[in-house]
Amino acid sequence: DAGVIQSPRHEVTEMGQEVTLRCKPISGHNSLFWYRQTMMRGLELLIYFNNNVPIDDSGMPEDRFSAKMPNASFSTLKIQPSEPRDSAVYFCASSLAQFAEAFFGQGTRLTVV
Amino acid sequence: KQEVTQIPAALSVPEGENLVLNCSFTDSAIYNLQWFRQDPGKGLTSLLLIQSSQREQTSGRLNASLDKSSGRSTLYIAASQPGDSATYLCAVNNNAGNMLTFGGGTRLMVKP
Numbered sequence: 001d002a003g004v005i006q007s008p009r010h011e012v013t014e015m016g017q018e019v020t021l022r023c024k025p026i027s028g029h030n031s032l033f034w035y036r037q038t039m040m041r042g043l044e045l046l047i048y049f050n051n052n053v054p055i056d057d058s059g060m061p062e063d064r065f066s067a068k069m070p071n072a073s074f075s076t077l078k079i080q081p082s083e084p085r086d087s088a089v090y091f092c093a094s095s096l097a098q099f100a101e102a103f104f105g106q107g108t109r110l111t112v113v
Numbered sequence: 114k115q116e117v118t119q120i121p122a123a124l125s126v127p128e129g130e131n132l133v134l135n136c137s138f139t140d141s142a143i144y145n146l147q148w149f150r151q152d153p154g155k156g157l158t159s160l161l162l163i164q165s166s167q168r169e170q171t172s173g174r175l176n177a178s179l180d181k182s183s184g185r186s187t188l189y190i191a192a193s194q195p196g197d198s199a200t201y202l203c204a205v206n207n208n209a210g211n212m213l214t215f216g217g218g219t220r221l222m223v224k225p
Contacts, residue, residue: 004156031211043202043215056210091156098211099144102204104157 004105006092012111018080021108024073025094033093033102034067034077043091049075050098082112115140115207119216126193127224134188134219136203141181147213148177148188149202157202161188193223 005024013019025032034046047057049069057067064083069075079086093104116139126132136146145164149157161170161177163186169178176189186203200220204213 033212042217043204045212045214048212050211056212093157095211099206101147101159101162102213103159104149106156109154 006105010109016081019082021077023075023092029094029096031095035091037089084112087112115214117214117216119219123220125222130193131191136186138184138205141184142208144206144208146186146205151200195223195225198222
């Protein structure tokens with residue numbers, strides 16, 4: 001398996017624009033996670049899905065952030081409108097089952113100017 | 114709320130040394146603990162996962178131990194190599210929910 005695949009790898013956008021990050025989990029994995037990594041706050045969980053259903057979105061910063069998982073092989077994280085403070089590396093991870101070993105993608109480095 | 118701390122934040126050692134990285138967590142009600150490696154500009158690579166019922170796990174030169182009651186885990190790296198240079202992160206999965214809480218990481222540099 002190719003592992004967790006994220007796109008794009010890098011995104012530079014202007015403040016106020018909509019940004020969509022994409023993730024393809026490892027085939028057969030039924031848990032999917034979105035994390036954000038910054039120098040100041042480290043790695044923080046934004047939201048996690050189990051069997052395509054959002055289970056905990058308490059880490060989503062505000063209403064500008066939304067995440068969907070329309071099927072078992074695809075998820076998106078959308079920021080609308082984007083702000084400079086959203087600049088970070090966004091990681092997607094998946095696991096075979098709840099509480100199983102988590103595997104991370106390469107991340108999307110987002111810069112909002 | 115679970116809090117995970119890693120000490121030291123940075124470590125520099127000469128090649129060949131054995132070393133220990135520390136991780137502590139405040140809530141002992143964990144399901145498992147996972148150690149990751151992160152290279153600059155890259156994603157996280159899973160190294161070892163220890164279930165709460167286990168005391169240690171080994172993979173090659175790496176050995177991770179877990180003392181759940183005291184809220185501590187260590188990652189032991191034997192015979193360190195320059196290729197081991199990276200940031201090492203520990204993360205705990207609480208019983209209450211399927212989500213990892215991460216420590217701040219230890220940035221390791223192994224000098225040739």
